[in-house]
Amino acid sequence: SLLRVTAAVEKGSQHPLGMAVVKAAQEKEIAIPAVTHFDAPSGKGVSGDVEGQRVVIGNELAMQENSIVIDNQKAVADTLRMEGATVIYVATDGHLAGLIAISDPVKATTPDALKALRQAGIRIVMLTGDNQLTAEAVARKLGIDEVEAGILPDGKKAVITRLKASGHVVAMAGDGVNDAPALAAADVG
Structure with missing residues (x-):
């Protein structure tokens, strides 16, 4: 599943969004597979190999830098963003696999x-x-x-x-x- 491979790569990240993805997978009791060739260039998403697939996760810039076409999901992403969600794109083997929306509720204080x-x-x-x-x-x-x-x-x-x-x-x-x-x-x- 999308969450499964995303959590596998994000498990190597210290970014709050990555940690949120891993937490969501754990809460759903999804078994998180191992990742190899993990890379996390500062501010440019993360990538790694999961079960023979190259997985790239990040924003539009990260997708563009990896020549991954996201045009067919931009409207969906923008709608989610206007609601206050952060959108991360997930690509496998050079093609967009989907997107994940993450929102952090504002603390009451x-x-x-x-x-x-x-x-x-x-x-x-x-x-x-x-x-x-x-x-x-x-x-x-x-x-x-x-x-x-x-x-x-x-x-x-x-x-x-x-x-x-x-x-x-x-x-x-x-x-x-x-x-x-x-x-x-x-x-x-």
């Missing part, structure tokens, strides 16, 4: 925390590797006006550095290894 930050005069900027549509949907729910989406880990660090260079004190909240460079660059991380 987040709206109040953001409100308190705004009331304290703190500017809130969302930096995310997610697609623009997904980022805008989540930002709308949270009342965040500034969004920079589709940013790779080094791009997040560059934004933090730019904000600091313009005289701002920057605090950064993030998750996973992809946010480590930006967290390290922030005044508070």
